[in-house]
Amino acid sequence: QVQLVESGGGLVQPGGSLRLSCAASGRTFSSYDMGWFRQAPGKEREFVAAISKSGGATNYPASVEGRFTISRDNAKNTLYLQMNSLSPEDTAVYYCAGAGRSRPFAVLYHPDEYDYWGQGTQVTVSS
Numbered sequence: 001q002v003q004l005v006e007s008g009g010g011l012v013q014p015g016g017s018l019r020l021s022c023a024a025s026g027r028t029f030s031s032y033d034m035g036w037f038r039q040a041p042g043k044e045r046e047f048v049a050a051i052s053k054s055g056g057a058t059n060y061p062a063s064v065e066g067r068f069t070i071s072r073d074n075a076k077n078t079l080y081l082q083m084n085s086l087s088p089e090d091t092a093v094y095y096c097a098g099a100g101r102s103r104p105f106a107v108l109y110h111p112d113e114y115d116y117w118g119q120g121t122q123v124t125v126s127s
Helices: none
Strands: 002-007 010-012 018-026 033-039 046-051 068-073 078-083 092-099 121-125
Touching: 002 092, 018 033, 018 092, 018 121, 033 068, 033 078, 046 068, 046 078, 078 092
Parallel strands: 010 121
Antiparallel strands: 002 018, 018 078, 033 046, 033 092, 068 078, 092 121
């Protein structure tokens, strides 16, 4: 299995940027499709981004497309989420997740498709 640890969260003003990181340890990081999700208080966990094992394919919901960029460095066993033009609606706990089972990339918007989760990092967008 793989262990995931997020970092990089914090307080940022509206319009600002943050880059989240997710460090992976354990089994080969490059064998996992990876994703980012977020959960605000009182809301369900929401898909933010997904990236294929090689990094060649990515997917975003409309709510973040054009503002957020997911990437990975398999040599460093690290997943990233660059977040730009942040708004208060982006405030949430952000989680990285790994999908260990073989599945179509198109289904990786659903949290049930992931096998491993980090503990989360808080992102607060406020003036």
